[in-house]
Amino acid sequence: MKKSTYLGLMLICLTPTIHAQTDQEKGYAIQAETDHRDLGFGDSIHDAFMTLRNAQGEESIREFVIKTLEVKDDGDNELGIFYKPADVRGTAVLTFSHGLKPDDQWIYLPELKRVKRISSVNKSGPFVGSEFAFEDISSWELAKYNYRYLRDELLDGNDCFVVENIPNYEHSGYMRQIEWVDKTIYQPRKIEFYDRKNVLLKTLAFSDYHQHLDHYWRAGQLDMVNHQTGKNTTLLRKNYRFRIGLSDKDFSENALKNVQ
Template sequence: MGHVRKLFILAMLVNFIFHLSAQEALTAKQIQQRSIDATRVDGTEAISTLTIINEKGEMRIRKMATVTKLYDNGSLEKKLVRFIAPADVEGTGFLTFDHADSDDEKWMYLPALRKTRRIVSSENAKSFMGSEFSYADMSIPTVEDFAYRLLTDEIVGGEPCWSIEITPNDEDIEDEYGFSKKISYISTHDFVLRKAVYFDRYGEEEKVMEVKAVREIDPQKHTYRMMEIEMTNVQDNRRSILTIDQIQFNPSIPDDYFTTRYLAR
């Protein structure tokens, strides 16, 4: 029995070393792609809270319902967000088609105007519903739009992370996303982003995004959702916190939900 136990421990050690070596061999770009894949869930339904805190500490709280679904073998994620409270934003809707290899498509429905408006790429860097999150933050950037460089590994919230410097490939992409550089901290354990630091067009630190909680949504595919994200603007001391209050795995969301017709209902 002692011999069998030693063989088992040796096999586990070899497997661990092989796994560790395979991860160490990954490039910064490959780590970024794995991070994106780790949060591509087949389908979800969720209720979330968006808390917007100004420089004086005053808060505005908004509730929203969100559904998501993957298409084309995971290369396309469709997402519908509908605000359900308070009354001044109730019925406002946001629809996005998040393409892995091409520009995303985004629409906003404004019930007061009874109008659906296409969000063009030049608006991506603008604030989403008055928060510190931008329209670009509501979807995943196209990997090929950026250059990647591995920096020194760091511990973030007790989690060992790769740190990756991400820079736009040209000025048009920089203008679209609203940052000249981003440092992302991605867990070496589950590939989920734990923190990101954004630098403005002048190279100054502007915003810090911290992921406070992560949950595995699909245990079979090991895909995750960030359950609480805090975005802080270090230049004007404004903060926004996005918290998922309830979520369930549902890959059978009706396709009709992800249309501009349904968005305007």
């Protein structure tokens, strides 16, 4: 067989496999691109304002500051410091995210000056009584989910990939999530959360996107609606500052004790 004929045959054989990217592969590729585009932000601080509303429309306010440190080849470090409500002022939560390995998490209680470990099993529990679960607010890592591309869809004028995310980590409260990833900015526009019984539990909408350092997109507003209880939570993220020179010392036990 001539060498060129051989190569030609090879190509014919290979081409279909190259093009027939499975939906899983395509889903992964989309989220890998999301992950890739967010690499290198270094560190950031932002203010967070949460409004919790119950089915009767009664409101409750949470105010906190989030400090984030990007960690190479591992999940991010995060420190949240509370300012409101007044009785939890000075309470802080320190989280070391680790992709598939369970996260390490501590809470600092200012009244007793006490640092307590939080069990990493507590993924699906509500964060400060809101409709956000701990797993919703912890840093997103590529390895945490298996992905499947579903379709392309226009959502409120934004061209999106629709991807199914299936939690890979233990103790998730979700069977799956359906995520609308904006094709232009590679950021979520909407996520639907399905509970362990595969019933639609919550919908999270992302809006008010701003680009920082001419590169990194951050949503200024997140709206979480719980379809089963009628409660909802709005999270406003303001005053983003990047690369302020935070280091692992700012995410130590000592830092936790010095928050206030």
